[in-house]
Amino acid sequence: MDETQIASLLKSSDIFPLPQSLKLSYGTAGFRGDASLLDSTVYRVGILSSLRSLKLKPSTIGLMITASHNRVSDNGIKVADPSGGMLSQEWEPFADQIANASSPQELVALIREFIEREEISIGGGGDVGEVWLGRDTRPSGESLLRAAEIGVSSVSGCVAVDKGVLTTPQLHWMVRAKNKGLNATESDYFESLSTSFKCLIDLIPVKKLESSKLVLDGANGVGGEKMEELLRGYLRNLDVEVRNTGRDGGVLNESVGADFVQKEKVVPLGFGVNDVGVRCASFDGDADRLVYFYVSSGDKIELLDGDKILSLFALFIKEQLNTLEGKLSRLGVVQTAYANGASTDYLKGLGLDVVFAKTGVKHLHEKAAEFDVGIYFEANGHGTILFSESFVSLLVGKQKDLSEGSDEYNAVSRLVAVSNLINQAVGDAISGLLLVEVILQHMGWSVQKWNELYKDLPSRQVKVEVPDRTAVVTTSEETEALKPLGIQDAINGEIKKYKRGRAFIRPSGTEDVVRVYAEASTQEDADSLGDSVAQLVKSFLGSG
Numbered sequence: 001m002d003e004t005q006i007a008s009l010l011k012s013s014d015i016f017p018l019p020q021s022l023k024l025s026y027g028t029a030g031f032r033g034d035a036s037l038l039d040s041t042v043y044r045v046g047i048l049s050s051l052r053s054l055k056l057k058p059s060t061i062g063l064m065i066t067a068s069h070n071r072v073s074d075n076g077i078k079v080a081d082p083s084g085g086m087l088s089q090e091w092e093p094f095a096d097q098i099a100n101a102s103s104p105q106e107l108v109a110l111i112r113e114f115i116e117r118e119e120i121s122i123g124g125g126g127d128v129g130e131v132w133l134g135r136d137t138r139p140s141g142e143s144l145l146r147a148a149e150i151g152v153s154s155v156s157g158c159v160a161v162d163k164g165v166l167t168t169p170q171l172h173w174m175v176r177a178k179n180k181g182l183n184a185t186e187s188d189y190f191e192s193l194s195t196s197f198k199c200l201i202d203l204i205p206v207k208k209l210e211s212s213k214l215v216l217d218g219a220n221g222v223g224g225e226k227m228e229e230l231l232r233g234y235l236r237n238l239d240v241e242v243r244n245t246g247r248d249g250g251v252l253n254e255s256v257g258a259d260f261v262q263k264e265k266v267v268p269l270g271f272g273v274n275d276v277g278v279r280c281a282s283f284d285g286d287a288d289r290l291v292y293f294y295v296s297s298g299d300k301i302e303l304l305d306g307d308k309i310l311s312l313f314a315l316f317i318k319e320q321l322n323t324l325e326g327k328l329s330r331l332g333v334v335q336t337a338y339a340n341g342a343s344t345d346y347l348k349g350l351g352l353d354v355v356f357a358k359t360g361v362k363h364l365h366e367k368a369a370e371f372d373v374g375i376y377f378e379a380n381g382h383g384t385i386l387f388s389e390s391f392v393s394l395l396v397g398k399q400k401d402l403s404e405g406s407d408e409y410n411a412v413s414r415l416v417a418v419s420n421l422i423n424q425a426v427g428d429a430i431s432g433l434l435l436v437e438v439i440l441q442h443m444g445w446s447v448q449k450w451n452e453l454y455k456d457l458p459s460r461q462v463k464v465e466v467p468d469r470t471a472v473v474t475t476s477e478e479t480e481a482l483k484p485l486g487i488q489d490a491i492n493g494e495i496k497k498y499k500r501g502r503a504f505i506r507p508s509g510t511e512d513v514v515r516v517y518a519e520a521s522t523q524e525d526a527d528s529l530g531d532s533v534a535q536l537v538k539s540f541l542g543s544g
């Protein structure tokens with residue numbers, strides 16, 4: 001790193017001093033916190049993204065300004081690697097270090113040491129690193145994006161490209177496409193989704209059900225807006241009414257959106273008794289999560305969460321794979337400890353390989369990629385289907401030898417279309433919604449019929465505010481707490497009191513809380529188990 005580069009970093013980092021006593025951790029999906037404190041963090045992640053781009057040259061990296069499901073006053077950053085997936089976990093410790101560097105000098109020293117270790121050449125001329133920036137609709141997004149731009153361009157040879165307001169999965173999709181040398185604009189994204197959606201609709205053998213209206217809760221965020229754009233410009237015949245677009249004064253994620261609906265299991269604002277029985281869906285703030293629901297009565301809903309979406313997808317994919325001659329593929333599904341026990345039983349009953357990963361799509365994605373077709377979903381609605389490149393090539397090759405219109409030909413065509421429809425980079429509420437819609441039409445199922453695949457075990461989730469959530473340390477699968485000492489024995493004591501009782505605690509990686517999950521054979525028992533475990537958390541860790 002030459003003197004000019006050092007001077008440039010020192011100068012730009014002076015503009016963004018680290019707020020006093022700010023301690024950040026990369027967390028489940030990148031840095032998050034109160035937006036007013038994040039300028040220095042975003043600027044520094046801008047530098048990191050440039051270094052990543054230079055390291056993996058020639059490649060484009062994505063940097064998304066979003067705090068997803070968190071409240072509107074928060075913001076954060078997600079980084080997309082050239083594959084479109086999350087930033088490699090190997091770089092997270094460096095991200096933590098630079099985000100917490102207390103002075104420009106310390107920051108530069110850390111960068112210098114890192115680029116030497118990683119053998120990244122800066123400013124050698126020729127190599128241009130590129131970072132694509134996107135943001136959600138949060139009011140703080142624009143100024144944070146400017147800080148990211150300064151960070152990116154303070155590394156010699158690197159440029160920032162502002163892609164404007166996007167959903168997180170759109171940016172991941174675009175980064176993946178760009179690095180594969182494909183067309184990578186937002187309209188290419190819409191085009192790819194709508195073309196494969198129409199292809200799947202055309203492949204429905206017999207229309208068993210008239211398509212009915214879907215009502216979408218856009219969480220007052222970017223997803224509703226983008227869904228409307230897709231409907232207006234590409235899928236005019238799809239009957240979707242979008243509510244909670246944010247245009248009518250609603251607040252992002254406040255009593256709306258996938259996180260709210262999935263955790264509270266009540267109707268979001270803007271929905272009510274007039275919607276009883278209607279098929280509804282919710283996105284989260286940056287549209288990487290999707291859940292379905294229908295209003296049963298009053299403010300009560302029947303929730304079809306990520307587990308149920310996973311089950312629907314698994315059933316459909318399995319049906320297509322079974323139609324192919326010969327054993328061509330390994331299909332697997334990935335869940336987390338939050339998966340409802342009934343869903344896991346159902347998936348195992350289908351004869352599927354079910355594996356578990358830690359919370360966080362980065363962990364699930366990695367495991368799903370080990371299969372030819374790997375489906376992963378978190379119960380909160382974040383998930384997708386990964387097709388290995390070799391399997392897609394095999395399908396495309398096979399298609400040429402089959403007679404058009406045969407069952408096998410149609411099954412192969414459906415699988416290829418699904419691989420184009422469903423976002424291969426990351427969980428994507430828009431593409432997930434389109435796939436759910438087409439599968440329901442294919443099966444001839446209403447949302448109620450879909451819900452009957454299995455009955456969820458009653459569950460309860462509680463957030464507990466504590467002085468220091470990092471005092472909770474869990475096993476790698478997050479099902480047992482190793483610290484504070486003694487808490488797991490106390491939790492086990494509570495679990496024993498309930499039929500089909502199951503509970504665990506873990507520190508959130510996106511909010512300053514400890515999460516409690518409880519499951520039991522009745523709702524009353526699940527509530528009671530959840531409350532008593534929350535009490536244990538408070539008594540071991542104190543109240544926040």
Ligand code: G16
Pocket residue numbers: 028029067068069070284288289359360361362378380382507508509510511515
């Ligand atoms: C992020 C991650 C998800 C994770 C969620 C909650 O979602 O991408 O994988 O499930 O945070 O994580 P935690 O329980 O650690 O707070 P999002 O939609 O908020 O970006």
